[in-house]
Amino acid sequence: MFRKLLPMVALLLVAAAGFRSAGLALFTDAATLDANSFVTATVDISTNPATALFNVTAMVPGDTVTQSLVVTNAGTAQLRYAVTASATNADGLALKDQLALVIKTLGTNCATFDGGELYTGDLDSGVGGVIFGDTAQGAQAGDRTLNAAASETLCFRVSLPIGTGNGSQGAATTATYTFTAEQTANN
Numbered sequence: 001m002f003r004k005l006l007p008m009v010a011l012l013l014v015a016a017a018g019f020r021s022a023g024l025a026l027f028t029d030a031a032t033l034d035a036n037s038f039v040t041a042t043v044d045i046s047t048n049p050a051t052a053l054f055n056v057t058a059m060v061p062g063d064t065v066t067q068s069l070v071v072t073n074a075g076t077a078q079l080r081y082a083v084t085a086s087a088t089n090a091d092g093l094a095l096k097d098q099l100a101l102v103i104k105t106l107g108t109n110c111a112t113f114d115g116g117e118l119y120t121g122d123l124d125s126g127v128g129g130v131i132f133g134d135t136a137q138g139a140q141a142g143d144r145t146l147n148a149a150a151s152e153t154l155c156f157r158v159s160l161p162i163g164t165g166n167g168s169q170g171a172a173t174t175a176t177y178t179f180t181a182e183q184t185a186n187n
């Protein structure tokens with residue numbers, strides 16, 4: 001009995017498969033969602049002037065020089081930045097430690113020098129060259145934030161203190177300030 005049924009069952013299965021493959025005539029449609037574009041941001045900090053904010057010669061004790069510096073976020077992402085410094089001491093006269101540097105925000109203007117104080121110390125800062133902020137990843141005290149395409153003016157004032165002694169005559173130093181930026185989002 002079972003042996004007789006077997007070919008019949010097989011026949012039915014083949015018939016069923018044939019019916020499925022023939023398919024049903026149904027209405028269908030598809031929509032294409034194209035033009036999905038992704039562009040990454042840029043983190044781009046620059047200063048104006050880009051070099052030689054100061055070029056001071058023949059300073060005498062009591063002299064003070066003030067310059068304005070524009071810091072620009074030329075990128076497309078908001079950034080925060082910190083400033084570090086280094087200064088040479090090739091003649092061993094330590095002028096970099098004798099000169100006094102004060103950095104302020106713009107305030108009324110750099111001539112009035114009445115903005116918020118960001119740094120006061122010697123030319124290259126005794127503490128690891130840190131002028132303000134922290135180049136370590138993340139937000140730290142003193143880090144400054146600039147929106148994309150925004151800029152701000154900082155006022156740099158350098159003085160040779162009136163009490164500077166004869167040991168500093170003919171001394172020279174060259175200072176370098178580094179502006180280090182990082183994204184603020186997700187950081």
Ligand SMILES: [Ca+2]
Pocket residue numbers: 080082134135136137138139140143182
């Ligand atoms: Ca930081």
